[in-house]
Amino acid sequence: MSITIKQLKYLCAVADYQHFTKAADASFVTQSTLSAAINELELQLGVKVFERNKRSVLVTPLGKKVLVQARIILGEVEDLLSLAEDFKDPLSSELRLGVIPTVGPFLLPPMLSDLRSQFSKLKLYLKEDMSARLLTQLQDGSLDLVILALPFELPNMEVVTLMSDDFFVCLPPEHCLKEAESICQDELRGEDLLLLEEGHCLRDHALDACNIEISDSNVVYEGNSLHTLVQMVANNLGVTLLPAMAVDANILGDTGLQLKPFTGGGVNRKIGMAWRQTDPRRDEYIVLAKFIANRPTI
Amino acid sequence: MSITIKQLKYLCAVADYQHFTKAADASFVTQSTLSAAINELELQLGVKVFERNKRSVLVTPLGKKVLVQARIILGEVEDLLSLAEDFKDPLSSELRLGVIPTVGPFLLPPMLSDLRSQFSKLKLYLKEDMSARLLTQLQDGSLDLVILALPFELPNMEVVTLMSDDFFVCLPPEHCLKEAESICQDELRGEDLLLLEEGHCLRDHALDACNIEISDSNVVYEGNSLHTLVQMVANNLGVTLLPAMAVDANILGDTGLQLKPFTGGGVNRKIGMAWRQTDPRRDEYIVLAKFIANRPTI
DNA sequence: ATGCATTGATCGTTTTTTTCGATTACTATT
DNA sequence: AATAGTAATCGAAAAAAACGATCAATGCAT
Structure with a gap:
């Protein structure tokens, strides 16, 4: 031949x-x-x-x-x-990782240097987009791995949960609930709730958390990032929900805004990682998932 | 594996x-x-x-x-x-060709342009040396092909004869034999015969042609190229033998020297080509040999 | 000269690999 | 639920590779 x-x-x-x-x-x-x-x-x-x-x-x-x-x-x-x-050797090459915008800026950046030292040959390409679009790219092979909030319909994907991410209510300093230790979900029903635009899963999770439908909503404005929402709260336009992850990453800065946990806890979102069931690098992804789940507290 | x-x-x-x-x-x-x-x-x-x-x-x-x-x-x-x-395709690459000094300057140069046009991809590397040294290089593989005067002991080589090359006697203009139509071999016995240095096969062939031994010689000087011998003859130092090949290449120039053939002919040297019996490019060498043997007369 | 040692080519046999066709397992679509 | 499409898998057949033994040619030592 x-x-x-x-x-x-x-x-x-x-x-x-x-x-x-x-x-x-x-x-x-x-x-x-x-x-x-x-x-x-x-x-x-x-x-x-x-x-x-x-x-x-x-x-x-x-x-x-x-x-x-x-x-x-x-x-x-x-x-x-x-x-x-x-x-x-695991995580020694390119990894195209998609992340939703309400996770991306908070979860990965603090651990990048640790990642780099542990997996020196890893080349991480980050793509930030909303869940549905991440899924599309995962399916067509232009992403290897996505990190998003669960539950989310992920056909033919293998999914692991990385962590639970508690929601906090974010109030302006002079809000009437400012003295509360914690806030009950129903107490928010009358508040002006500031949400992200359509398509962000955090929007839906926040509505869930408050037991309200978008139809009977008192949503007055929609931001396109959590930072925007924080600024809006600081300007007394309403209240919003923030995930612990964003709070830990010091999203409030020196705004002086108040944070209240939900009464009894359990109001949170699950952060998960997903990849194609057929992806041969499965083992590497598990390694990465463990690394992220056990990340050093900031 | x-x-x-x-x-x-x-x-x-x-x-x-x-x-x-x-x-x-x-x-x-x-x-x-x-x-x-x-x-x-x-x-x-x-x-x-x-x-x-x-x-x-x-x-x-x-x-x-x-x-x-x-x-x-x-x-x-x-x-x-x-x-x-x-x-x-034949003669389409490097060919390391060794030639003896009494052939090199006369045989190849006139045909180089024809060679080039017929075998455009041929890269000819010419090496000029005496027969014994050419043989050594042919044996150790640093030459592919040699052109030399026959007979010559060439173990394990394949040899073809390219042509016969008549000898002429070269006389100064006022030599006593100047009126002769042709010269008999014995007539040279008393002459001062100018020869190339030891090792040149033409030296031996010339001695053969004159039926003389080097011991009873009247050799007065030894040159290291035919051009030198011609100059010496022109200076009346003696006579010499020149191969037709050199004469055809106009070795005499405007010296006005005389050339006489040998009586009855048959005084010549054979020019041959040789290569290792085992050389896989045998067929190409035959092609080249035919090309040289049938060279257009100059 | 003569026998011996070396070396690459060659031949027939055995072993291994490759290839094939058929089937299976799985999926998406109708 | 049925169908069409796809890659994996399996056993059998075919092809190729590898081997060991032998041969032929050569150079070297005796």
Whole structure:
């Protein structure tokens, strides 16, 4: 059919040893095998590479060129093998990770330096988008992994939960609930609730958490990032819900806003990680998931 | 044992078609064969290149790198094949040709342009040396071909005769033999014969031609090229023998020297070409030999 | 000269690998 | 629920590779 890498190896061996039998020994085959292989190669190339002489093996002028090329090929093959070798240890290569916008700025940045030190060869490409679009990209292969809020319909994906992320109510300093230790979900029913735009899952989770429908809503404005919402609260436009993750990342800064937990707890979102069931790098993703779940507290 | 070129071809085919069955068809094998080959390759690399999904075939991030490398390798293999292909037509590559000094300057130069036009890819490396040294280099493989005067002991070589090269006696204008139509060999016995240095075969042939031994010689001086001998004759230091080849190449110039053939002819040297019996380019050398033997008269 | 040692080519046999065709398992679509 | 499409898998057949033994040619030592 075609020439083989084995033939090229034998070829180089003969050139190195200038001797069929020695080359055969060094290649761990018998001389007849090597002899046949060289013959076959010469037949396929249509030219003689070696000039056999009972006394010595000479390389023809063409042979020299062929040898140069053969060594190039073998070198490239070596490169291919080491390329694969480098990939074997977990998280040692490219990882295209999609994250939802209400997680991205808060979860990953604080751990990037730790990630880098533990998986020095990892090249992380981050893509921030809303859950539905992340799923599309995961399905078509343009993302390897997504981090989003659960539950979310993820057909053919393997999903692990990374953590639970409590919601807090964020109030302006002079809000009437400012003295409360904690806030009951129903207490928010009359408040002006500030939400993200349509499509952000946090919007739905917040509505869930407050037991309200968007129809009977008192939503007065929609922001496109949590930072915007915080600014709006600071300007007395209403209240909002913030995930602990964002709070931990100091989203409030020096706004002086108040944070109240929900009474009794349990008002939260689950953060999960998902990948295609068929993805061969599953084990690596598990490693990464554990790393994220056990991240050092900030 | 190792990865094969075939596997890499299949790999690229699957990447091209994004489909095992189509790739298999395009590669003229069954799907099971191709499937097994890809599996085997992935096993050898220790990493998955494709992510199989009942719906589609995705290339893993590593897979992309592997594919790039695979295409490089296949490209280099192609280069190797075309390298060999270029070599196939006769006299299309390097030829290391050794020539004796009494032939080199006269035989080859006039035909170089014809050679070039007929064998445009031929790269001729010329080496000028005395017969014995040419033989050594031919034996050790540093020359492919030699042109020298016959007979000459050439063990393990194949030899062809290119041409016969008549000797002429070269006389100063006022020499006592100047009126002779032709010269008999014995007539030179008393002359001062100018010869090349020891080692030049022409020296021996000239002595042969004159039926004299070096012991009873009247050699007065030894030159190291035919041009030198001509100059010496022009200075009345004696007579010499010149091969027709040198005469045809106008070695006399405007010296006004006389040339006399030998009486009855048959005083000549044979010019031959030789190469190792084992040299695979034998056929090309025959082609070249015919070209030289049938060279257009100058 | 003559016998011996070396070396690559060659041959027939055995072993291994490859390839194939058929089937299976799974999925998405109708 | 049925169907069409797809890659994996399995056992059998075919092909290729590898081996061991032998041969032929050569150079070297006796």
